[in-house]
Amino acid sequence: xxxxxxxxxxxxxxxxxxxxxxxxxxxxxxxxxxxxxxxxxxxxxxxxxxxxxxxxxxxxxxxxxxxxxxxxxxxxxxxxxxxxxxxxxxxxxxxxxxxxxxxxxxxxxxxxxxxxxxxxxxxxxxxxxxxxxxxxxxxxxxxxxxxxxxxxxxxxxxxxxxxxxxxxxxxxxxxxxxxxxxxxxxxxxxxxx
Amino acid sequence: xxxxxxxxxxxxxxxxxxxxxxxxxxxxxxxxxxxxxxxxxxxxxxxxxxxxxxxxxxxxxxxxxxxxxxxxxxxxxxxxxxxxxxxxxxxxxxxxxxxxxxxxxxxxxxxxxxxxxxxxxxxxxxxxxxxxxxxxxxxxxxxxxxxxxxxxxxxxxxxxxxxxxxxxxxxxxxxxxxxxxxxxxxxxxxxxx
DNA sequence: CTTCAAACGGACTCGCGGTCCAGTTGATTT
DNA sequence: AAATCAACTGGACCGCGAGTCCGTTTGAAG
Numbered sequence: 001x002x003x004x005x006x007x008x009x010x011x012x013x014x015x016x017x018x019x020x021x022x023x024x025x026x027x028x029x030x031x032x033x034x035x036x037x038x039x040x041x042x043x044x045x046x047x048x049x050x051x052x053x054x055x056x057x058x059x060x061x062x063x064x065x066x067x068x069x070x071x072x073x074x075x076x077x078x079x080x081x082x083x084x085x086x087x088x089x090x091x092x093x094x095x096x097x098x099x100x101x102x103x104x105x106x107x108x109x110x111x112x113x114x115x116x117x118x119x120x121x122x123x124x125x126x127x128x129x130x131x132x133x134x135x136x137x138x139x140x141x142x143x144x145x146x147x148x149x150x151x152x153x154x155x156x157x158x159x160x161x162x163x164x165x166x167x168x169x170x171x172x173x174x175x176x177x178x179x180x181x182x183x184x185x186x187x188x189x190x191x192x193x
Numbered sequence: 194x195x196x197x198x199x200x201x202x203x204x205x206x207x208x209x210x211x212x213x214x215x216x217x218x219x220x221x222x223x224x225x226x227x228x229x230x231x232x233x234x235x236x237x238x239x240x241x242x243x244x245x246x247x248x249x250x251x252x253x254x255x256x257x258x259x260x261x262x263x264x265x266x267x268x269x270x271x272x273x274x275x276x277x278x279x280x281x282x283x284x285x286x287x288x289x290x291x292x293x294x295x296x297x298x299x300x301x302x303x304x305x306x307x308x309x310x311x312x313x314x315x316x317x318x319x320x321x322x323x324x325x326x327x328x329x330x331x332x333x334x335x336x337x338x339x340x341x342x343x344x345x346x347x348x349x350x351x352x353x354x355x356x357x358x359x360x361x362x363x364x365x366x367x368x369x370x371x372x373x374x375x376x377x378x379x380x381x382x383x384x385x386x
Numbered sequence: 387c388t389t390c391a392a393a394c395g396g397a398c399t400c401g402c403g404g405t406c407c408a409g410t411t412g413a414t415t416t
Numbered sequence: 417a418a419a420t421c422a423a424c425t426g427g428a429c430c431g432c433g434a435g436t437c438c439g440t441t442t443g444a445a446g
Binding site: 009012044045 | 422423424425426427
């Protein structure tokens with residue numbers, strides 16, 4: 001078992017997460033926030049930052065994870081409609097809606113994570129894989145089994161942050177309207193009623 | 194009116210386009226192809242390359258455009274099912290299928306273009322805007338007008354290269370199967386028959 | 387043949403992610 | 417309380433690639 005993290009290390013981790021969280025949300029273009037910026041804002045050396053989080057993507061994911069923890073808990077064992085006791089179809093729609101809502105509430109950092117052109121595509125990130133697995137599972141039994149994975153991708157493709165932001169900006173849709181339209185489109189894919 | 198391009202300039206443009214075209218297709222990871230690589234392969238200075246195409250994205254788009262020219266012509270005034278005389282619904286499905294086919298046939302460069310994290314998202318690239326405008330136009334009259342643009346985005350989201358490649362790799366789907374499934378999903382969105 | 391705007395090329399700058407390592411510090415042992 | 421030392425720290429440093437600069441060359445026009 002790994003030994004407990006040293007006190008200064010723990011303190012620095014918190015400082016870095018807090019600084020990164022603020023910076024990425026504050027910057028008008030989050031893509032321009034550099035690792036040096038984060039280190040400076042956290043009052044920490046760059047080496048420390050990389051030691052803790054490995055690389056830029058690691059830091060981004062760590063920030064993202066702290067924010068999504070609550071939602072994850074609600075999904076794993078919360079009350080309906082997100083929790084596991086909800087019937088598949090209803091839960092799927094609720095999960096998709098929650099995903100859209102969450103991404104909009106955290107759009108800056110979501111943008112950085114989704115359009116970061118790292119070697120691996122967004123579809124291979126842990127968070128997407130998790131969501132996709134869950135969706136696929138719920139879809140098994142609702143559609144031809146062989147199509148569950150594909151349908152999961154199709155549904156999740158409506159929640160890509162660039163698409164969401166584009167619709168809000170070019171269509172002048174409110175978030176409410178957007179969420180409603182996505183629900184409707186998803187309903188059409190799942191077969192209405 | 195702009196004066197005719199000098200002979201050496203024209204020659205270099207061709208050399209660069211040819212070199213870039215080959216390089217991006219040949220490299221196992223097209224993202225690793227640098228501008229210096231292209232310049233070297235074309236037997237041209239880096240300055241020349243930037244003078245002709247502005248920046249990396251400009252070069253990529255130029256290569257892409259030479260490849261897509263044929264398809265564009267077939268759409269603008271070719272025979273059915275791509276050409277303008279085809280009924281809207283049928284044409285939409287044909288256009289979507291042609292898009293998927295084209296991207297798969299040119300996947301390396303499509304990948305670079307779609308996941309290049311330049312300031313602007315892929316949804317703002319000239320080619321996407323064009324496709325989206327055409328789709329939106331065809332959808333007007335088929336769906337509630339206010340939904341045409343959104344439906345166009347939804348349909349085109351199935352043709353994103355990362356999604357296509359993911360399905361081929363993880364589901365072990367053939368290109369034929371993939372195209373069939375996308376057609377089916379699109380049909381469901383448009384309302385069957 | 388002269389002229390010169392256009393084009394050329396490659397050395398150079400710049401910014402950023404990531405590494406390195408000499409010095410520091412917090413837990414543990416005696 | 418002191419000694420010990422692995423973990424941690426910070427910031428100088430490195431490598432790389434996009435994009436710029438500018439002294440030199442060249443093709444076309446007269």
